[in-house]
Amino acid sequence: SQKIEQNSEALNIQEGKTATLTCNYTNYSPAYLQWYRQDPGRGPVFLLLIRENEKEKRKERLKVTFDTTLKQSLFHITASQPADSATYLCALRNSGNTPLVFGKGTRLSVIA
Amino acid sequence: EPEVTQTPSHQVTQMGQEVILRCVPISNHLYFYWYRQILGQKVEFLVSFYNNEISEKSEIFDDQFSVERPDGSNFTLKIRSTKLEDSAMYFCASSVGQPAPNQPQHFGDGTRLSIL
Numbered sequence: 713s714q715k716i717e718q719n720s721e722a723l724n725i726q727e728g729k730t731a732t733l734t735c736n737y738t739n740y741s742p743a744y745l746q747w748y749r750q751d752p753g754r755g756p757v758f759l760l761l762i763r764e765n766e767k768e769k770r771k772e773r774l775k776v777t778f779d780t781t782l783k784q785s786l787f788h789i790t791a792s793q794p795a796d797s798a799t800y801l802c803a804l805r806n807s808g809n810t811p812l813v814f815g816k817g818t819r820l821s822v823i824a
Numbered sequence: 825e826p827e828v829t830q831t832p833s834h835q836v837t838q839m840g841q842e843v844i845l846r847c848v849p850i851s852n853h854l855y856f857y858w859y860r861q862i863l864g865q866k867v868e869f870l871v872s873f874y875n876n877e878i879s880e881k882s883e884i885f886d887d888q889f890s891v892e893r894p895d896g897s898n899f900t901l902k903i904r905s906t907k908l909e910d911s912a913m914y915f916c917a918s919s920v921g922q923p924a925p926n927q928p929q930h931f932g933d934g935t936r937l938s939i940l
Contacts, residue, residue, distance in 0.1 A: 744926055755828075755915050755931030756867060763926060801867065811869040811880050812857075812929060 714739040718802055718815040726823055731789040733818045735802030738783060745785050747776060748801040750817065756801055760787075792822045826850045828932035830916050836938045840905050845935045847899045847916030856899045857917040857929060858891065860884070867915065873899065903937075911939045 717736045725731050737743065743764045748756035762769045762778045762785065769776045775788040789796050799817040829848045837843045849856050858870040872879040873891055890902045899918075903910055913936050917929040 746928060748931075750867075753933070755917075755933045756929075758928035758930065761926055761928060803867075811872065811882065813869065814867040816866045 714804075714813065716802060716804055716813055716815040718800075718818050720818045721816070722819045722821070724821045724823060725792055727793060729792055731792050731796070731820055731822070733787040733800050733802075733820065735785045735787070735815055736783060737785075737802075737804055740783075740804050740806055743778075743780070743783075744805050744807070745776075745778060746803045746805075746812070747774075747785075747787050748803060748814075750799045750801055756814075759800075789820075792820075794822050794824050796820060797822050828916055828918055828930050830914075830932035830935050832935060833933070834936045834938070836940060837906055839908055839939050843903050843906055843937065845901045845903075845914050845916075845937070847901075847932060848897050849899055849916065849918030850920075850930055851897070853918035853920050853930070855879075855919045855927075856891075856893070857919075858901045859915045859917065859931075860912040861915065861934075862912045870901070906937075906939045908939050911937055913937070 715738045746761045747759045749759055750756045760769050760771055760776045762776045773790045777786045799819045801817045802815040803812045805812045831846045856873045859867050861867045869882050870885045871881045888904045892900050913934040915931050915934045917931045919927040919929045
């Protein structure tokens with residue numbers, strides 16, 4: 713069966729450091745992986761998407777990598793700020809109109 | 825920036841009653857979705873809708889649930905006879921164009937449904 717695991721429920725880091733969040737998956741191929749941000753009481757907000765044949769994607773201070781051998785994606789926030797504190801969700805789908813399946817999320821707290 | 829809007833933000837309903845949750849997707853989007861998130865748990869897919877019919881639905885989306893696009897702008901989720909376990913945050917989402925897997929979904933801020 714298909715599984716998505718974000719193995720850290722919570723992550724605390726100091727302001728200015730790089731936050732690295734992990735998403736592991738099984739039985740998705742081809743895999744299209746999306747990262748979303750969710751603030752308390754709000755809906756998920758799309759951040760980045762990476763395809764199975766891409767190694768890395770960047771957007772401002774965000775970077776996503778994809779290792780299809782390890783079946784893992786890493787999500788990095790460089791020069792983190794308290795405003796980056798939120799829950800970050802990893803989501804996967806195979807192809808076409810298959811449903812987007814979310815992981816449980818990692819709650820990031822950036823401490824000033 | 826255009827956004828998905830959902831009403832009401834909070835709905836309190838007695839068990840066994842019918843409830844309708846409303847969504848206005850982004851105007852040029854063609855694919856519509858409903859998800860739910862039980863408190864402290866992950867976002868779960870319920871149903872996708874395209875061209876006035878259901879494209880996919882999950883096991884959660886049983887006969888008690890239905891969706892409708894009654895006009896050119898609204899997209900609704902109806903729960904016929906609510907149960908306590910239906911208490912959750914319900915999110916509507918939409919995406920543009922084809923159902924390509926690289927299309928991001930745009931979410932509303934949800935309706936918190938509380939069943940008493």
